[in-house]
Amino acid sequence: MVKIVVVTGSVRPNSAGQQVVPYVVKKLQEKDAVVSVADLSKLALPFFDSALPPSMEGFSPEHQSVLQWTTMVKEADGVVLVSPEYNHSLSGVQKNAIDWIYKEWEGKPVAFVGYGFYAAKHAYQHLELMNEVLHMKLIEPIAGLQFMQDLAVDGAVQDDEAVSKKIDATVSALIAAC
Numbered sequence: 001m002v003k004i005v006v007v008t009g010s011v012r013p014n015s016a017g018q019q020v021v022p023y024v025v026k027k028l029q030e031k032d033a034v035v036s037v038a039d040l041s042k043l044a045l046p047f048f049d050s051a052l053p054p055s056m057e058g059f060s061p062e063h064q065s066v067l068q069w070t071t072m073v074k075e076a077d078g079v080v081l082v083s084p085e086y087n088h089s090l091s092g093v094q095k096n097a098i099d100w101i102y103k104e105w106e107g108k109p110v111a112f113v114g115y116g117f118y119a120a121k122h123a124y125q126h127l128e129l130m131n132e133v134l135h136m137k138l139i140e141p142i143a144g145l146q147f148m149q150d151l152a153v154d155g156a157v158q159d160d161e162a163v164s165k166k167i168d169a170t171v172s173a174l175i176a177a178c
């Protein structure tokens, strides 16, 4: 059984992601994955404040939450980023979480489930740029969920068939890559 961490992308109390994350978790569990959720509102990671970058020898974060987050990624066979699009990029809170880690990303199968008015395609473009440094194993296809088509703007599923198909394809590819 593969171990998958699903990462939230928003800490807003009424985040649309709160409806997307359980959908992704259910899809993974249906495929016998062991799933844990890295809820960034609960982890409350500090803004990156280390003297050394994570890519450097001797990098050793002391924050308990950063250690917990790093261990979650390290021990996972694969990761799903559930990402809103903020100003055509990933949310700041999710980028900060990604920035805290370096070597644990290398070769890690990472799937992207994005949502927004443009199906989070710009956010994914930023992740691809970040990946030129991080060397995750980005999984295709990504699941781009579009507001007012796939989802309502509050994140409620509007077109279950389309959402199911997109998430299914992404999580199946992720599990196959683990």
Ligand SMILES: Cc1cc2nc3c(=O)[nH]c(=O)nc-3n(C[C@H](O)[C@H](O)[C@H](O)COP(=O)(O)O)c2cc1C
Residues within 6 Å of the ligand: 009, 010, 011, 012, 014, 015, 016, 017, 018, 084, 085, 086, 087, 088, 089, 115, 116, 117, 118, 119, 120, 153
């Ligand atoms: C600061 C900010 C920037 C946003 N920029 C975009 C954007 O570039 N593209 C987009 O599709 N939606 C954008 N939105 C709308 C978000 O997609 C929408 O608010 C969504 O619900 C955010 O996800 P969340 O509810 O999980 O926080 C933006 C929202 C905020 C708060």
